[in-house]
Amino acid sequence: MAGQLVKEWTAIQQFPAATQEKLVDLLGKLKSQNVDTLTILVMGKGGVGKSSTVNSVIGERVVTVSAFQSETPRPVMVSRSRSGFTLNIIDTPGLVEGGYVSGQVLDTIKSFLGRLLLTKTIDVLLYVDRLDSYRVDDLDKQVVQAITDSFGKEIWHKAIAVLTHAQLSPPDTLSYVEFFSKRSESLLKCIRQGARISKRDAQNFAIPVALVENSGRCNKNEGDEKILPTGTPWIPNLVQTITGLALNGKGGIVIDQKLIEGPNANDRGKLFIPLILALQYLFVIKPIQKRIKDDVARETRPSWA
Numbered sequence: 598m599a600g601q602l603v604k605e606w607t608a609i610q611q612f613p614a615a616t617q618e619k620l621v622d623l624l625g626k627l628k629s630q631n632v633d634t635l636t637i638l639v640m641g642k643g644g645v646g647k648s649s650t651v652n653s654v655i656g657e658r659v660v661t662v663s664a665f666q667s668e669t670p671r672p673v674m675v676s677r678s679r680s681g682f683t684l685n686i687i688d689t690p691g692l693v694e695g696g697y698v699s700g701q702v703l704d705t706i707k708s709f710l711g712r713l714l715l716t717k718t719i720d721v722l723l724y725v726d727r728l729d730s731y732r733v734d735d736l737d738k739q740v741v742q743a744i745t746d747s748f749g750k751e752i753w754h755k756a757i758a759v760l761t762h763a764q765l766s767p768p769d770t771l772s773y774v775e776f777f778s779k780r781s782e783s784l785l786k787c788i789r790q791g792a793r794i795s796k797r798d799a800q801n802f803a804i805p806v807a808l809v810e811n812s813g814r815c816n817k818n819e820g821d822e823k824i825l826p827t828g829t830p831w832i833p834n835l836v837q838t839i840t841g842l843a844l845n846g847k848g849g850i851v852i853d854q855k856l857i858e859g860p861n862a863n864d865r866g867k868l869f870i871p872l873i874l875a876l877q878y879l880f881v882i883k884p885i886q887k888r889i890k891d892d893v894a895r896e897t898r899p900s901w902a
């Protein structure tokens with residue numbers, strides 16, 4: 598990768614032995630399938646835990662995490678290599694600004710990808726949100742739509758829905774597993790709608806959901822691995838899901854000129870603005886002006902005048 602510093606992935610040794618063993622195993626599996634590079638793009642709204650998840654996976658504090666605003670002003674790529682295998686993770690700024698999907702942030706991400714990874718592929722998308730969000734709204738759908746418009750529907754063949762803050766206590770009436778399944782179903786439905794994946798096509802786009810708990814207060818098992826309330830160590834679990842997607846037989850998303858210069862949701866809307874203004878002038882303003890003129894011409898002087 599031209600100009601990009603690829604460091605040795607030494608932090609892998611900071612993981613508990615059991616986690617290390619599983620990670621080395623998964624990397625070996627990738628290599629045995631001739632996959633020696635994996636490029637993961639991390640996207641989502643601000644403050645959902647994108648940067649924290651990048652740090653957790655790499656095993657060291659490589660990108661800035663901030664509690665009160667999305668503190669990633671521009672995309673950052675972290676590259677680590679281990680016995681001939683290279684992992685690239687791209688952390689990105691939140692896609693929502695001032696209540697709207699930011700076309701500018703999307704453009705920044707695309708031109709960043711163009712500079713660093715032209716002709717290379719995005720192999721996995723981590724679409725991050727929080728487990729403890731109780732509803733999805735139209736804005737979530739718009740975020741998905743904007744990603745789809747920028748990267749193509751195919752990106753969802755390579756996507757994992759990542760839910761952070763996984764160590765939550767569900768509302769009284771629900772068990773953890775019930776809460777998780779309701780939350781993931783509503784997020785997946787939102788993704789299908791935003792990406793315009795039809796019911797018939799949904800089988801073809803089986804998007805896995807992975808749970809993440811980035812907090813230092815995450816529970817651990819006897820092997821010192823961070824675990825979910827279900828007992829599953831989540832880091833190896835996430836990397837296993839990533840490996841599965843990388844090897845799912847669908848090609849990665851190629852970063853080419855078309856993708857970089859292509860439209861995103863906002864830009865496409867903007868193209869129509871002059872047209873809409875012209876149509877408004879022709880079909881709304883002009884007829885009104887004409888009727889006023891006609892009215893004025895027709896008006897006879899009132900008797901009192």
Ligand code: GDP
Pocket residue numbers: 642643644645646647648649650661662663664665666667668669691761762763809810811812
């Ligand atoms: P980003 O804007 O999506 O990159 O989000 P950050 O990673 O900067 O996280 C925003 C805030 O949420 C920070 O205060 C993090 O410490 C916190 N945070 C992120 N992930 C988790 C998580 O899984 N559990 C908990 N409890 N806090 C998290």
Ligand code: MG
Pocket residue numbers: 647648649661662663667668669688689690
């Ligand atoms: Mg961030």
